[in-house]
Amino acid sequence: MRIDIGNCMDTVASPGISSESLDSLAIQVSEIHMDIGPKITNNTFGYAALNPPSPEEMKQLFTISDSFFNFSNVLTIGIGGSALGSKTLSTALGISGHHVLDNVDPFANLDVLNNLDLSDTVVNVVSLSGTTIETISNFLIVRDIMEKQNIDWTSQTFVTTASKGYLSDLSDKYSLPIVPFPESIPGRFSALSTVSLAPLLILGGDVEEIIKGARSGLESLSRSLHNSPGYAYGALTTELFNLGITSNSIMPYSERLETFTEWFAQLWSESLGKDGTGQIPLRAMGATDQHSQLQLYRAGKRNLMVTFLDVIDHKTKLTIPPPDFNTFDYLSNLNMDDLLRTELKTTEASLADVGCPSVKIELTEIDSFQLGQLLHGCMASCIISAELQGINGFDQPAVEWGKTALKDILTGKSSSESSSTQNKNSHWIEK
Amino acid sequence: MRIDIGNCMDTVASPGISSESLDSLAIQVSEIHMDIGPKITNNTFGYAALNPPSPEEMKQLFTISDSFFNFSNVLTIGIGGSALGSKTLSTALGISGHHVLDNVDPFANLDVLNNLDLSDTVVNVVSLSGTTIETISNFLIVRDIMEKQNIDWTSQTFVTTASKGYLSDLSDKYSLPIVPFPESIPGRFSALSTVSLAPLLILGGDVEEIIKGARSGLESLSRSLHNSPGYAYGALTTELFNLGITSNSIMPYSERLETFTEWFAQLWSESLGKDGTGQIPLRAMGATDQHSQLQLYRAGKRNLMVTFLDVIDHKTKLTIPPPDFNTFDYLSNLNMDDLLRTELKTTEASLADVGCPSVKIELTEIDSFQLGQLLHGCMASCIISAELQGINGFDQPAVEWGKTALKDILTGKSSSESSSTQNKNSHWIEK
Numbered sequence: 001m002r003i004d005i006g007n008c009m010d011t012v013a014s015p016g017i018s019s020e021s022l023d024s025l026a027i028q029v030s031e032i033h034m035d036i037g038p039k040i041t042n043n044t045f046g047y048a049a050l051n052p053p054s055p056e057e058m059k060q061l062f063t064i065s066d067s068f069f070n071f072s073n074v075l076t077i078g079i080g081g082s083a084l085g086s087k088t089l090s091t092a093l094g095i096s097g098h099h100v101l102d103n104v105d106p107f108a109n110l111d112v113l114n115n116l117d118l119s120d121t122v123v124n125v126v127s128l129s130g131t132t133i134e135t136i137s138n139f140l141i142v143r144d145i146m147e148k149q150n151i152d153w154t155s156q157t158f159v160t161t162a163s164k165g166y167l168s169d170l171s172d173k174y175s176l177p178i179v180p181f182p183e184s185i186p187g188r189f190s191a192l193s194t195v196s197l198a199p200l201l202i203l204g205g206d207v208e209e210i211i212k213g214a215r216s217g218l219e220s221l222s223r224s225l226h227n228s229p230g231y232a233y234g235a236l237t238t239e240l241f242n243l244g245i246t247s248n249s250i251m252p253y254s255e256r257l258e259t260f261t262e263w264f265a266q267l268w269s270e271s272l273g274k275d276g277t278g279q280i281p282l283r284a285m286g287a288t289d290q291h292s293q294l295q296l297y298r299a300g301k302r303n304l305m306v307t308f309l310d311v312i313d314h315k316t317k318l319t320i321p322p323p324d325f326n327t328f329d330y331l332s333n334l335n336m337d338d339l340l341r342t343e344l345k346t347t348e349a350s351l352a353d354v355g356c357p358s359v360k361i362e363l364t365e366i367d368s369f370q371l372g373q374l375l376h377g378c379m380a381s382c383i384i385s386a387e388l389q390g391i392n393g394f395d396q397p398a399v400e401w402g403k404t405a406l407k408d409i410l411t412g413k414s415s416s417e418s419s420s421t422q423n424k425n426s427h428w429i430e431k
Numbered sequence: 432m433r434i435d436i437g438n439c440m441d442t443v444a445s446p447g448i449s450s451e452s453l454d455s456l457a458i459q460v461s462e463i464h465m466d467i468g469p470k471i472t473n474n475t476f477g478y479a480a481l482n483p484p485s486p487e488e489m490k491q492l493f494t495i496s497d498s499f500f501n502f503s504n505v506l507t508i509g510i511g512g513s514a515l516g517s518k519t520l521s522t523a524l525g526i527s528g529h530h531v532l533d534n535v536d537p538f539a540n541l542d543v544l545n546n547l548d549l550s551d552t553v554v555n556v557v558s559l560s561g562t563t564i565e566t567i568s569n570f571l572i573v574r575d576i577m578e579k580q581n582i583d584w585t586s587q588t589f590v591t592t593a594s595k596g597y598l599s600d601l602s603d604k605y606s607l608p609i610v611p612f613p614e615s616i617p618g619r620f621s622a623l624s625t626v627s628l629a630p631l632l633i634l635g636g637d638v639e640e641i642i643k644g645a646r647s648g649l650e651s652l653s654r655s656l657h658n659s660p661g662y663a664y665g666a667l668t669t670e671l672f673n674l675g676i677t678s679n680s681i682m683p684y685s686e687r688l689e690t691f692t693e694w695f696a697q698l699w700s701e702s703l704g705k706d707g708t709g710q711i712p713l714r715a716m717g718a719t720d721q722h723s724q725l726q727l728y729r730a731g732k733r734n735l736m737v738t739f740l741d742v743i744d745h746k747t748k749l750t751i752p753p754p755d756f757n758t759f760d761y762l763s764n765l766n767m768d769d770l771l772r773t774e775l776k777t778t779e780a781s782l783a784d785v786g787c788p789s790v791k792i793e794l795t796e797i798d799s800f801q802l803g804q805l806l807h808g809c810m811a812s813c814i815i816s817a818e819l820q821g822i823n824g825f826d827q828p829a830v831e832w833g834k835t836a837l838k839d840i841l842t843g844k845s846s847s848e849s850s851s852t853q854n855k856n857s858h859w860i861e862k
Contacts, residue, residue, distance in 0.1 A: 001861070002859050002860060002861030003859070003860050003861070004857050004858060004859050004860075005858045005859075005860060006856035006857045006858035007856060009856065009858065011856060012856050079718075079719055079722045080719070080722025080723050081722070084723070094538070102719050103686060103716065103718060103719045104718055104767050104770050104771050104774070105684075105685060105686045105687075105745070105767075105771060106745045106747040106748065106749040106766075106767040106768060106771075107525070107685070107686065107687060107745050107746070107747045108685075108686035108687070109749065109767070110747055110749065131758070133759075133762065133770075134718060134770075134774075136754065136759055136762065137751045137762055137765075137767065137770060140751050140752045140753075140754055140762065141749055141751060141752065141767075143752070144752040166754070166755075166756060166758060166759060169755070169756055170755060170756075173755060188723075216862075219862070220862035225860075226860060227860070227861075227862050228860070228862065229860050229861060229862065232860045246677065246678075246732065246734060247677075247678065247711055253536075254536060254538070254539075255534060255536045255538065255539035256536075256538060256539070262723070265723060265724065266722075266723035266724070268727075269723060269724045269726055269727035269731075270723065270726040270727070272727075273724075273726050273727025273728070273730055273731035274726065274727075274730040274731070275730065276730070276731065276732060276733070277731060277732060278727050278730070278731035278732065280678055280711075280713065280727065280731070280734075280735065282711065282713055283713075283714060285534065286534075287510075287534060287535055287565060288510055288511070288533050288534045289697075290830065290833060291510045291511025291512070291565075291697075291830070292511055292515070292619075292693070292696060292697035292700060292701065293696065293697070293700045293704075294829065294830050294833060295700055295701040295704050295705065295827045295828075295829045295830050296699075296700035296701070296703075296704025296705075296709050296711065297700075297704070298829040298830075298832070299704055299705040299706065299707070299709070299828070299829035300700075300704035300705070300707065300708060300709035300711070301677065301707060301708060301709065302707070303677060303711075304711065314536070314537045314538050315538070316537040316538045316541055317537065318537040318540065318541060318572055320568045320571050320572060321571045321572065321574070321575040322571075323567065323571055323597070324597075324600070324601060324604060325597060325600055325601075327562070327597060328564075328567055328597060330841045330842045330843075331564070331567065331568055331571065331841070334568075334841070335537075336535050336536075336537040336540070336568065336572075337537060339535050339564075339565075339568060339841075340535050340536060340537075342837060342840055342841065343535070343565075343833075343837060345840075345852045346833045346836035346837045346840065346848075346852055347833050348852070349833075349836060349848070349851045349852040350832045350833035350836065350848075352851070352856070353832060353848075353851055396726045397726075397730070398725065398726045398729040398730035399721065399722070399725050399726050399729075401729070401781045401784060402721060402725060402774075402777045402778050402780075402781035405777035405780060405781065406773060406774060406777045409773055409776075409777065410761045410762070410765070410770075410773065411761045412761075417777075417780070417781075417784075420780045420783070420784055421776045421777055421779075421780040425437035425438060425440065425442060425443050425783070426435050426437045427435060427436050427437035427440065428433050428434070428435050428436075428437075429433060429434050429435075429436060429656075429657060429658070429659070429660050429663045430432070430433030430434070430658075430660060431647075431650070431651035431658050431659065431660065
């Protein structure tokens with residue numbers, strides 16, 4: 001993995017990063033690294049996410065995955081950070097058999113469950129707190145269906161949680177294996193921890209290579225921004241944000257990275273969206289969104305940057321056969337890989353042409369190693385960005401209000417939150 | 432369909448719409464309606480999109496769809512507005528058998544094609560110009576596969592295009608049926624035209640009800656903003672944009688509306704993103720993104736609004752069975768519909784609590800009629816917003832630069848665009 005920052009420098013972009021700013025950022029990154037390096041090493045809360053799982057954690061994981069080796073599917077029940085890490089990895093790597101319930105949409109959930117052979121499925125219930133309403137609800141529904149199908153759910157279910165709570169009690173009652181949710185890692189930073197690796201391991205994913213990629217990311221973190229793609233990306237996006245680039249469109253040229261954009265959006269939003277600040281992550285997809293978003297990116301307000309993800313080799317060759325009429329002779333025998341990469345190049349140039357800043361992340365291919373590097377680099381970026389802005393990147397205080405309101409309504413408790421939901425301000429417009 | 436604007440008024444939100452602004456907007460909408468009403472009636476370019484297809488167009492469509500009545504699948508090959516309309520409708524209505532190739536990603540495309548019985552599939556090639564590189568490329572690949580499988584592709588392919596171009600020539604050569612792309616409707620406004628309805632009709636969708644919904648939307652357009660949900664939404668989002676609300680997160684509480692958010696994002700971006708202006712559409716999903724985006728929405732810069740889509744009845748009952756421990760007794764026998772709607776209510780209140788503006792669009796259920804209303808209302812919103820801002824909502828000049836660059840590179844033509852793509856500004860960061 002490497003990143004090209006040329007198109008966000010002020011020689012191209014406006015606003016863009018000046019060479020003086022880059023020097024200043026390099027000094028700040030160096031100082032921050034001196035501060036957080038030991039925090040990473042000491043597994044301090046949050047920073048611990050940059051460490052690959054320990055050999056002990058992996059040993060425990062292997063024991064659990066071995067016991068489920070003969071199942072074809074894993075159903076992960078979680079929401080937010082409890083689901084997005086494993087979903088991102090399995091989607092990007094094309095690992096089939098990983099299914100996810102990460103919403104409480106009855107139509108969508110039944111669609112998943114009706115198309116899944118639950119007798120051949122390991123159920124993976126994930127909640128850091130062990131008390132997430134959506135996750136407990138979905139688990140209860142899945143268990144009920146399994147019981148009705150005479151499936152011994154207790155023999156094919158494991159939970160991923162911290163030490164206390166409903167899931168832990170459930171594990172005690174039914175002797176379900178537990179993958180401990182590392183208590184020093186916030187949910188959205190758990191993509192390279194045992195939390196996300198468990199389903200992949202059961203389904204035969206190359207977890208060792210993902211961890212090697214994460215370790216390579218860890219080794220790339222240094223006092224020099226110029227040798228640390230993760231730090232560089234975080235520092236530059238923060239500086240661009242300070243220059244008025246309030247949105248960042250994540251635009252991979254690979255459908256396999258679609259879930260990655262959701263994961264990135266969560267990481268960015270929950271970590272950096274606080275204290276009246278925070279760059280807004282957008283999700284886009286190349287080349288499709290050239291026919292959807294590009295008009296706005298090029299011609300709208302200059303308050304947006306684009307992060308391209310360029311995959312050199314898609315490892316699937318599709319060659320375009322000759323067309324009927326000579327107007328399209330130039331398509332004949334073109335590789336679709338090459339077409340897709342040329343589309344990226346032209347879009348990148350199209351934005352540079354009008355001074356819209358962009359950064360390009362390049363992967364030679366989407367394999368386990370580079371995916372480990374990519375996710376690690378994004379987490380390091382996010383952490384350095386929070387440090388540069390002096391905000392706590394590891395909490396999410398603003399989601400508590402809604403959680404309290406939800407619980408209070410469901411339990412019938414009167415509180416300022418629950419009574420606020422009786423919207424007295426409604427102003428309906430209808431014909 | 433009705434919309435609640437209470438939470439974007441300045442009695443709740445900051446910035447928010449004052450009652451004086453609302454009065455002023457109502458007057459402007461009234462004047463604009465007097466101006467564009469005749470343009471709609473006369474099928475003037477762009478405005479024509481607000482008219483349902485004519486009986487003649489529908490007759491032609493029925494003839495084509497009848498000839499394909501015995502196929503189980505339709506494969507739509509298009510990109511941008513040529514694919515998003517039909518994809519939005521079929522996904523929302525749960526119409527199975529509609530498959531879409533709307534990218535030139537070799538991995539993703541082969542995944543679709545390898546899981547599709549092409550002998551039982553109608554191929555629908557859609558391009559307004561008939562010269563879209565991605566669409567022609569995908570068509571050539573699909574045809575090649577069909578020929579290799581000894582399928583007479585000519586007997587199960589139709590094209591949707593304007594009068595001239597590659598697809599029209601192809602139709603002449605192989606006697607393929609043509610659905611005429613209405614020349615007065617820009618691609619991204621074609622969701623309720625024959626372009627998008629064709630695949631649904633073949634697959635048994637209730638096209639008549641969609642059209643009835645569109646007609647109901649048309650009838651709701653009046654001089655009074657207070658009786659026109661579409662105009663009201665467009666006017667209010669424009670006013671909020673002028674007050675600094677530069678982003679608009681579209682957040683349905685239904686997975687079936689996920690593609691709708693892509694469609695909306697295209698409509699908004701390509702129509703309004705020009706002349707240095709344009710509100711940035713974000714795509715979100717409730718309840719999942721409460722665990723992902725909500726932190727940013729509530730605690731970030733006050734430059735964002737949320738558009739909720741509330742579905743009262745999901746028409747799929749899932750009841751949560753009793754939990755093991757009494758901490759979660761309150762979930763017992765709860766309908767998932769009710770849980771999902773309560774989540775929406777609490778999130779809406781959570782944003783109102785901090786003055787973040789939101790609008791709620793309410794559907795009693797996701798059926799053909801209300802979907803027709805919804806898409807019609809969004810297009811009317813977009814048109815009124817462009818009028819209020821004095822911009823041309825129907826062109827997309829900024830995408831041409833990249834298209835020219837792409838074609839010039841592929842044909843080996845030297846031009847200022849193609850030479851710009853030889854990025855001389857690269858500045859790589861790697862370990």
